[in-house]
Amino acid sequence: MQITRELALRILKYLLDNPSFYFPFKIACINFDEDDELYDVLILQEIFDEVLSNDEFKDFKLIENLQHLDLETLQLMSKGFIEKIVYDDDDDAIEQIETSAKEYRNLWKREACESMKIEEYGFNEFLGGKAEGFEESLEILKEHMHKIGKVKIG
Numbered sequence: 130m131q132i133t134r135e136l137a138l139r140i141l142k143y144l145l146d147n148p149s150f151y152f153p154f155k156i157a158c159i160n161f162d163e164d165d166e167l168y169d170v171l172i173l174q175e176i177f178d179e180v181l182s183n184d185e186f187k188d189f190k191l192i193e194n195l196q197h198l199d200l201e202t203l204q205l206m207s208k209g210f211i212e213k214i215v216y217d218d219d220d221d222a223i224e225q226i227e228t229s230a231k232e233y234r235n236l237w238k239r240e241a242c243e244s245m246k247i248e249e250y251g252f253n254e255f256l257g258g259k260a261e262g263f264e265e266s267l268e269i270l271k272e273h274m275h276k277i278g279k280v281k282i283g
Contacts, residue, residue, distance in 0.1 A: 130191045131159075134180075136276075141177045151202050155190040161257040223270060230263035 132140075137156055157177035158180075164204040177206055233256050 132156075132189050132191055134187055134189060137186075138177070138180060141180065145177060151197055151199055153193065153195050153198065153202055153206075155194045157188050157192050159188045159192050160185055160188055223254035223267065223274070226263055226267045226270065230260055230267055231265060233257075236260075 137158075140152065140156060144150060237256040238253055238261055241249055244250040244253065
């Protein structure tokens with residue numbers, strides 16, 4: 130599975146800060162050949178510093194390393210599979226929120242912001258608030274999904 134440089138650094142930092150945590154993947158820098166000593170990224174402070182300071186380390190992937198499956202690892206893996214089954218498809222949630230944001234934004238009328246009719250004005254403000262809420266939620270969800278490498282922002 131390909132991951133971003135930022136996510137690779139975040140994983141490395143977490144693993145350095147939590148040495149007893151078992152991460153069932155090796156991090157590989159795919160800018161190098163598999164025979165190159167820089168291909169496998171070791172969980173060491175020096176390597177973290179090297180990746181942080183060297184632009185040659187750009188593209189990474191996770192490689193399965195399931196040699197020591199302890200209880201915590203199995204629970205985390207189970208949680209991921211259960212979330213996949215229960216929440217099925219995150220893109221579906223994004224599409225639903227996008228649709229709601231567009232629908233409420235289309236119902237909101239700029240000219241009604243000047244209305245003297247309190248009911249018309251109030252209802253329009255309600256619609257605008259709903260549109261803003263969905264738009265902000267969509268932005269937060271997309272940013273979160275981007276950070277964990279599930280969707281591209283755009």
